[in-house]
Amino acid sequence: MIKPDTPVNHQSTLSRRRFIAGTSGLTFMISIGGFLSDNRASATETPASNKSRGANITVWVKINSEGMITILNPSAEMGQGSMTALAVLIAEEMDADWSKVRVEQSPIDPKIYGRPGWGGRGYHMITVGSMTVRGYFMPLRQAGAKARYVLLKNAAMNWKVPLTELKTEPGMVIHRPTNRRMSYGEIASFAKTVKDIPEIPEMSLKRPGEFRLIGKFVPRIDIPEKVDGSALYSMDVIVPNMLYATILRTPVNGNRPMSFNEKEIRSMSGIQKIVPLEHGVGILGKRYEDLLLAKRSLKVNWSQGASAEIFDSEKILEGYAKVASSRKKRGHVLAQKGDADSALQKAHRTYSADYLSDHVYHAQMEPLNAIVAVNPAGDGAEIWAGTQSPTGAIKEVAQLLGTSPRKIKLHPCFLGGGFGRRSMSDYIVEAAELSKAVRKPVKLIWSREDDLQYGAFRPMCLQRLDAGVDADGNLIAWKHSIIGDGRRLLSSGAKTPYYDIPNQHIEIIGLNHGVRLKHWRAVGHGFTKFAIESFIDEIAVSEGVDPYQFHRQVMRNSPRALKVLETAADLAGWGRTPSDGHAFGISFAERSGSMAACVAEVSLEKSSGKIRVHRIWSSLDAGIVVQPDNAVAQMESAIIYGLSSVLSERVTFKDGKVQQSNFHNYRVMRMADAPEEIHVKIIDSNESPTGIGETGLPITGGAVANAVAALSGIRLRHLPFTPERVKKALES
């Protein structure tokens, strides 16, 4: 039995077959405040964790006398690998012996453990936007250097020698004049807290050439426990006396339950409590399987009148073209340069095309779930959840209970996928509402159907692109209008600063359909880059220029982008003749500060309309790459996630109701449809790291569409390219 206040301990050496919280009274966290950060204050006296024994070197690092080093991980681990990458940053600068490093989850306290926010605003512990490694790169290396300073200072005092005569090797302090050595473990056995650790300036940190861990192959710390079933997801947490819960939610967003067959449900086997909520009805009991049966029998009369009721996604998407043409509707301008309209009028030739895309769903493998135990007084709670936004979850649950966030304790668990869905806290707040009603721990599990039908989707949209070229074939005008619901979810990726086009106008025409929308992997880049890269390709082909050469010409003033594109083209051997019935397509994109390009090799089964992507050759410039093998894995992952959305994924609404329900009609990519090969070339760089987890995604749509065009002459302009759509396009 593990006590509930024990931090979830991620490490490869400890196998946790089960994680069961102790019965003896759930403790309610008071605060982990009162400690000062080595980053943001001068003192360092903070326990790295209450559990692991050993000396607290800094707020981030603890070392025991055997030299085992515990490093705290402030980020959510959802498969992107940052719990290893962040520990590597600290270990690198403190010269730790990696074989002795373990990683534990840090407390949720952004003042100490957060990374700097956008534009330097505040400190955050939200794991989104591929921000983690780039946001922590400097602070955690400095934290590692400070831990090293504490070790050096203690060794110097012990040996009574000047600190300047000391150096370190992994796990060891060495006195240069005498070659005396002392291990970090020995130092930890007598180490005293060091006050006034000096700030370590960037120039005092290691140079890239001195790195022992950064940029090298370091196996991911979470992988061993993910091959024997012992890795702990919140789905696996069992709290004594807990009730399971399920919720029947409104099929149309915004409607409320008016009445339901309460008596019948209450009489069913195993049902302990029924809790009406604003958007649904919760059913609680000791056995989850009983709840599933009861939920099937639950009949709810829903209120009417939600704005989403009239939402028919296919019909409305068709109508977007009219909105784009309507002069009445002025858009919100995202970027403006020169005069796009008059440049279009003066252009030698003009081009125009509409690109459409349907809603898509996150489909993370672990359905949403959370365990919340509201205390008997109703003014505090303990939460077990996999969340990208622990601080958001704490804040929202505190609001619900009308209490201070200090009285909410969250135990972060592994996330069985996030992709943006778990940056929303709706599922945690629901569990808290149910627990508040019964004053018992409640484990709320969403079924796959719940997860899909009450999803929060990447929005559908229409993108109208207009361009003009001069008599020499130079791109001189560019207009891009995005029509749809979702505001900033739509604008992501619309700008193309790496393309040198003198006259540009990029805008959003916003609508509101009242359905649930959310960030999805790479946000809007999936569809905006698809449209941009397809359009560039269409123009190139019409102008009689090789699309790769046309790209190079447009990005001639962006050397970094050019190199990324050229690397992918070289890797693929662009220009060679593909095998019979195959074709190549090329595409480029930036995302989260990084740049990527790829060439896709595709074939097409004309009878069925099925596209097959055989090979992908890709390149990535993400600055210094902390974990190269993991970066390759993230590219493979984002490319497959991207291809899946490009080829088959779509959510449709009728009368405001989601039409898909599970993996039989929401089709995600399976092994048989994955490319046979994905090649990834990482470009060497000494620049600061940029994001990686999403960068492989936006390049997929354009590359596939352009390859299909090269193969068949058909321009696919509506995501996803389902066999039915492709067949229809081939027949027309």
Next chain:
Amino acid sequence: MSIEFKLNGSRTELEQPPQTALLWVLRGHLELTGTKFGCGSGLCGACTVHLDGQPMRACITPISAVAGKSVTTIEGLSKDQSHPLQKAWIETQVPQCGYCQSGQIMQAAALLESNKNPSREEIVAYMNGNICRCGTYLRIIRAIKIAATELNEG
């Protein structure tokens, strides 16, 4: 209904309504949480276990169907991550979020039981029912090949 079966080599007896899915018995009542709930309809493979050596989706297998039989879960595959597939999974750094991987490994273990040296096509055909949303498919194929090599040489 009282049901008796072998679970990871040990005799197990429990009282359950016969229609209860094996998945909820394993996870909720026996606290073997390595077997995952992903879809509840036999569509994703996250709950794959072995029933008398055959891969089976625990979410759609009623407990009555395992009476008198032998069930192996990821917890029973090896005691110490020593199964050739587990070693190959670590070597190849397959898992990302990891949630589907118990099911992937159990499916692959059943494949290697019946086919010591599967071709790429045979691997794909056998594994196609197991979804990995992180897209680790190419590494899964590589890891199965590595494990098969070890099995054949060992």
